[in-house]
Amino acid sequence: MLYRTFAAVVLFGLGLGWFAEPARLSSAQPQAKPSGLKFEVKIAADQVGRNPESGRVLVAIGPKNGEPNFTNYHPPVLPVLGTDADAFTADKTVTLDAASDVFPAGGLEKLPAGEYTVRAVFATNRDINLPSAPGNRSSKTMKVKLDPAAGTTVTLTLEQGLGQDAQVPKETATHKYLSLPSKLLSDFHGRPMAYRVGVVLPPDFQKEPARKYGLLVHIGGFGSRYTHAAGIGADPRFVQILVDGAGPWGDPYHVDSANNGPYGQALTTEVIPHIERTYRCLGTAQSRFTTGGSTGGWVSLALQVFYPEFFNGCWSQCPDSVTFERFELIDIYRDANAYVNSFGVDRPGTRTVDGDTISSVRHECQLERVLGRGGNWHLSGRDWASWNATYGPKGKDGLPVPLWDGRTGAIDRSVVEHWKKYDLKLHLEKNWATLGPKLAGGKVNVWVGDADDYFLNAAVRRFKDSTDRLKSPKFDGTIIIEARKGHSSGGWTRKEMLDAMEKRMK
Incomplete structure (x- = not known):
């Protein structure tokens, strides 16, 4: 599916929710007349645990020679069904059919008769909001014949727990994968929480024990995991880190928020100081930089704007909506x-x-x-x-x-x-008298294609028009809108970006 990530020269690249009983629940979708397809989900006794859990039961249908996909909305799509299960035990059966929540709307009744694969997941993990999160239970993928007109019933048993998160690669001399306990996040959420980060060391890190390095913070596209640091090449000038794109409510976007908690504080006061001490970074504001695309484009820009004297430059590509005058195409201030x-x-x-x-x-x-x-x-x-x-x-x-x-x-x-x-355009406009001097010297660099897949160019255009009007001091960053480019990378190569960062360190 499209994850709002993009192909880039440098790595910038299920739904469950909080499983305490929610008090605010919107109306379920209109009740459809049940089709002939029905899925009965059971949980094996050895998967129940000491205290039966509540969560979301999901069933996904996949192509006959492929795996079911729980999160794909990009056509062609196959149905995904969901319903809640409370205190799920081995003596219960959870039934999903056309009267359940179904994607796409009406998709179950319209499914052509034929051979498919199906799989069920019981999503319970409160800290990592992903279908593959450890602790979730899953059935095995089954091959089945489905026919809405024939009254097909499929029984799926949740017989395996999902294990280690994110398939952590084997560490090497240059690539490390850390899960750092965070007091700030733990205090906010009221339970132990960790900040996960991949680390990429310079190629001669072990051979030059007296040398110190700059720090480059990578933020990936939506949902990118810290383990994707395996795809980032080592550079002799920088220690590089990739923050994790999985949290209790989805991608935490690495800024302080009312729901996710103090992710920005945790990054700047817990994680980065630990990285800089452990891996011999220079540890100065002049030597820290951010970069990313899509989700990472917004986060890299937001970190530079919200912490203007902590970082010395951002290189942001196709950022998520930088003003909510165009939240993709929604104007949240005017649209009904x-x-x-x-x-x-x-x-x-x-x-x-x-x-x-x-x-x-x-x-x-x-x-x-x-x-x-x-x-x-x-x-x-x-x-x-x-x-x-x-x-x-x-x-x-x-x-x-x-x-x-x-x-x-x-x-x-x-x-x-x-x-x-969190409207970055408004934030700059309202605070330019104090932010302007702190962002001067070309700290802000933004690129987007004018045919972005998610219409993100519309917000960047308004952001650029706004920054062009800023004075005292005049905005001196770089904002590039490139013709006939989609949700991809552009504006500078990886080498050009790293060379510019090195120059700014001196």
């Missing part, structure tokens, strides 16, 4: 509905370079409603839910407050004010 635009047309969410619509916001959020506990898109752990948890407020029930109604798309105006602090 996230799913339908002012012309009464379903709002596109993904497009081709030539402008053809691939998927709509409604379509994408339907999948998130299936994945999220209680049929709630904002608990799914996917793209829209992760943004909502990062930028939005926490409700009295301890859950992220949804920006819009998952069924209708109607925007909740009472939530919008809280989002403004």
